[in-house]
Amino acid sequence: xxxxxxxxITTQKKKxxxxxxxxxxxxxxxLGFFILSCSIILAVFPWAFAPYDPNxxxxxxxKQPPGRAHPFGTDNLGRDTLSRVIWAYQVDMQIAFFxxxxxxxxxxxxxxxxxxxxxxxxxxxxxxADVTITFPFLVLVxxxxxxxxxxxxxxxxxxxxxxxxxxxxxxxxEIMTQMTSDYASAGRVMGYSSTRIIFRHLLPNAMTPLITFxxxxxxxxILLGSSLGYLGLGAQPPQAEWGVLIAEGRNxxxxxxxxxxxxxxxxxxTGLGFSLVGDSIxxxxxxxxxx
Amino acid sequence: MMTSQNKSLLxxxxxxxxxxxxxxxxxxxxxxxxxxxAGEVLGLVGESGSGKSISLRSIIGLARDYxxxxxxxxxxxxxxxxxxxxxxxxxRGSQISMIFQEPMTSLNPLLTVGLQIEENLKAHTDLDRPAxxxxxxxxxxxxxxxxxSSRLRDFPxxxxxxxxxxVMIAIALASCPELLLADEPTTALDVxxxxxxxQLLLSLAKNLNMAIVLVTHDLGVVAxxxxxxxxxxxxxxxETGSVRDVLKRPRHPYTLGLLKxxxxxxxPRTPLYSVPGTPPALDALPKGCAFAPRCHMVEDIxxxxxxxxxxxxxxxxxxxxxPEVAGEEVSA
Numbered sequence: 001x002x003x004x005x006x007x008x009i010t011t012q013k014k015k016x017x018x019x020x021x022x023x024x025x026x027x028x029x030x031l032g033f034f035i036l037s038c039s040i041i042l043a044v045f046p047w048a049f050a051p052y053d054p055n056x057x058x059x060x061x062x063k064q065p066p067g068r069a070h071p072f073g074t075d076n077l078g079r080d081t082l083s084r085v086i087w088a089y090q091v092d093m094q095i096a097f098f099x100x101x102x103x104x105x106x107x108x109x110x111x112x113x114x115x116x117x118x119x120x121x122x123x124x125x126x127x128x129a130d131v132t133i134t135f136p137f138l139v140l141v142x143x144x145x146x147x148x149x150x151x152x153x154x155x156x157x158x159x160x161x162x163x164x165x166x167x168x169x170x171x172x173x174e175i176m177t178q179m180t181s182d183y184a185s186a187g188r189v190m191g192y193s194s195t196r197i198i199f200r201h202l203l204p205n206a207m208t209p210l211i212t213f214x215x216x217x218x219x220x221x222i223l224l225g226s227s228l229g230y231l232g233l234g235a236q237p238p239q240a241e242w243g244v245l246i247a248e249g250r251n252x253x254x255x256x257x258x259x260x261x262x263x264x265x266x267x268x269x270t271g272l273g274f275s276l277v278g279d280s281i282x283x284x285x286x287x288x289x290x291x
Numbered sequence: 292m293m294t295s296q297n298k299s300l301l302x303x304x305x306x307x308x309x310x311x312x313x314x315x316x317x318x319x320x321x322x323x324x325x326x327x328x329a330g331e332v333l334g335l336v337g338e339s340g341s342g343k344s345i346s347l348r349s350i351i352g353l354a355r356d357y358x359x360x361x362x363x364x365x366x367x368x369x370x371x372x373x374x375x376x377x378x379x380x381x382x383r384g385s386q387i388s389m390i391f392q393e394p395m396t397s398l399n400p401l402l403t404v405g406l407q408i409e410e411n412l413k414a415h416t417d418l419d420r421p422a423x424x425x426x427x428x429x430x431x432x433x434x435x436x437x438x439x440s441s442r443l444r445d446f447p448x449x450x451x452x453x454x455x456x457x458v459m460i461a462i463a464l465a466s467c468p469e470l471l472l473a474d475e476p477t478t479a480l481d482v483x484x485x486x487x488x489x490q491l492l493l494s495l496a497k498n499l500n501m502a503i504v505l506v507t508h509d510l511g512v513v514a515x516x517x518x519x520x521x522x523x524x525x526x527x528x529x530e531t532g533s534v535r536d537v538l539k540r541p542r543h544p545y546t547l548g549l550l551k552x553x554x555x556x557x558x559p560r561t562p563l564y565s566v567p568g569t570p571p572a573l574d575a576l577p578k579g580c581a582f583a584p585r586c587h588m589v590e591d592i593x594x595x596x597x598x599x600x601x602x603x604x605x606x607x608x609x610x611x612x613x614p615e616v617a618g619e620e621v622s623a
Binding site for chain 2: 181182183185186187188190191192194196200201204205282289
C-alpha cells in the first residue's frame with residue numbers, strides 16, 4: 001500500500017511530501033488534532049463560548065443538575081460548571097506549555113552538552129540525575145512548592161527544576177547514540193565547531209523521541225497541574241482550574257457528582273488529544289528511507 | 292609520480308595509538324613513520340585490524356577520543372597532535388579532509404546535500420550565500436553527479452551508494468584541501484562503481500594538486516592508483532616504497548603473500564592463494580617478528596628478534612631479517 005508511494009518519491013519530485021502528509025491523515029491524528037484545536041480555541045476565546053460569568057454566584061440555582069439552562073449543572077455557590085470548565089482551559093493549557101517548555105529547553109541543551117563534551121560535567125550530571133530520579137516525582141515537586149509557596153508561577157519553577165533532568169537524560173542518551181555515527185565524525189574532520197555539530201547535526205537527528213516525550217509530558221503536566229490544584233498547591237481558588245474544580249466538588253460528590261465529573265472529562269479529553277498528536281508526530285518525524 | 296623536489300606535506304613520526312581495555316594496553320598503531328609529499332598518492336595497505344584506519348584517525352585527531360595517541364604528526368612543520376579540537380578546526384576540512392568507508396552513514400540524513408556542501412564552505416571560506424550555492428553546483432558537477440543544480444535539494448536517501456560517496460567527496464573537496472585522507476572509500480561499493488570513484492579521486496588529485504592517503508586492503512587498487520605504498524601488519528609498517536618497486540619485487544614475505552592472493556590472470560576455478568593463519572590479536576603479539584607465525588621462511592632469529600623497518604635500497608624499506616630473499620618467488 002505504501003510501497004508505490006515511496007517509489008514515486010524518486011521519480012516525481014513534486015510529490016515529495018505526500019507520504020508524510022498521508023501519514024497524518026489517520027483517524028488517531030485527526031481526532032487528536034481536533035481535540036487540541038478545540039482546546040486551544042476554548043483557551044484563547046473562552047468568553048465567546050462560556051454562557052455565564054465563571055465567577056458569578058447565583059444563589060437561586062445552587063447545585064442544579066445538568067439541564068437546559070446549565071448543561072453541566074451548577075456548583076454549591078450557583079456558578080455554572082460549563083463556564084468554569086471552559087475558562088479553566090486557559091489555565092490548564094498554560095500549565096501544559098509552561099510546565100514542560102522550560103524543562104525541555106534546559107534539559108535538551110544541558111543533555112546535549114554533557115553528552116558531547118563528557119568529562120567531569122557528565123559525571124556531575126549523572127549524579128544529579130540519579131539523586132533526582134531516586135525521589136518520586138510528585139513528592140519532589142510538592143517539596144519545592146512547599147518551600148516557594150503555592151501558586152502557578154512557583155509550580156512552573158518547581159516542575160522545571162525537577163523535570164529538566166528527565167529531558168536531559170533522554171537527550172544525553174540520544175546524542176550519545178548519534179555521536180557514534182559516521183556523519184558526526186565527518187562533521188568533525190570537516191572542521192565544524194562543536195556547537196554546530198551538536199545543534200545542527202546531532203540534535204535534529206535525536207529530536208524524534210524528544211518530541212514524543214514532550215507531547216506525552218504535556219498531557220502529564222495537565223494531570224500534575226490538576227493534582228497540585230486539587231492539593232491546593234497550584235492554581236488558587238476561585239480561579240477556575242480543573243484540579244481546583246474537582247477539589248471543590250469533592251465534598252458534594254454524592255449529591256452533585258457533575259461538579260467533579262465534568263472537569264475530569266475535560267482533563268481526560270485534553271490528555272488524550274496530546275497523546276494522539278504526539279504519537280502521530282513521532283511516526284511522521286521518524287527518518288524515512290534510511291534503509 | 293613522486294619527484295625529489297616535492298617537499299613533505301605531512302610527516303608522521305613514531306605515531307603510536309594505544310587503547311586500554313580491562314587494564315591492559317593494546318597497541319593498535321605501533322610507532323609508524325611515513326611522509327606524504329604534495330600531490331602524491333600514498334597507499335596504506337593491510338588486512339582488517341592491522342591499524343590502517345586507526346592510523347588515519349590518529350592523524351586527524353579522531354582516535355584520541357578512545358585511546359592515547361603519541362608521537363608527532365607534522366603538517367607543514369606544525370605538530371597536529373598537540374593541538375586541541377578547537378585549534379584543529381582551521382586545518383580540518385580546509386587543508387586536510389577525510390572521506391569514510393560507509394557512504395550510507397557518513398551523510399546527515401536530515402539535511403539536503405546542498406546544505407551539507409555549503410556547510411563546509413561556510414566554515415572555511417568567505418563566500419556569500421549565492422556564491423556558495425554556485426560553488427556547490429560546480430562541486431557536484433566536478434564529482435560527476437548529473438543534473439547537479441536540481442539535486443542540491445535532494446536528501447541523502449535519494450542517492451545511490453556510489454552517488455553518496457561522490458557527494459561525500461564533493462563535501463571533502465569543497466575548500467580545496469591539500470591532503471585527502473580516504474578511509475577505504477570504495478569498500479562498500481560494487482566493483483564497477485569502485486573503479487569510477489577511484490578514477491574520479493585520481494583525476495581530482497591531479498587537477499587540484501592534492502595529495503591522497505588511500506587506505507585499502509586491495510593491492511589491485513594500490514597498483515592502479517598509488518605512487519607509493521606502505522604495508523601495515525599488526526600495527527607496524529612492514530614495507531614501504533614506490534608502488535612499482537614494491538609490487539615488482541616485495542622485500543617482505545607479508546607483502547608477497549598479499550600480492551599472491553590478488554586474483555589476476557589465473558584460469559577460472561583456481562583456488563585463491565591465502566596467507567595461512569590469521570593476524571595476531573593485539574594482546575597476544577609474538578615476541579619477535581609479528582608475522583613470524585605465518586611466515587613461510589621463518590628462521591630462529593625471527594622468533595626472538597623484532598626486525599626494525601630499515602632502508603634497504605633507494606626509497607625502499609622493509610622490516611624483515613631477510614629482505615633480499617623474501618621476494619624471490621615473484622621475480623623468479
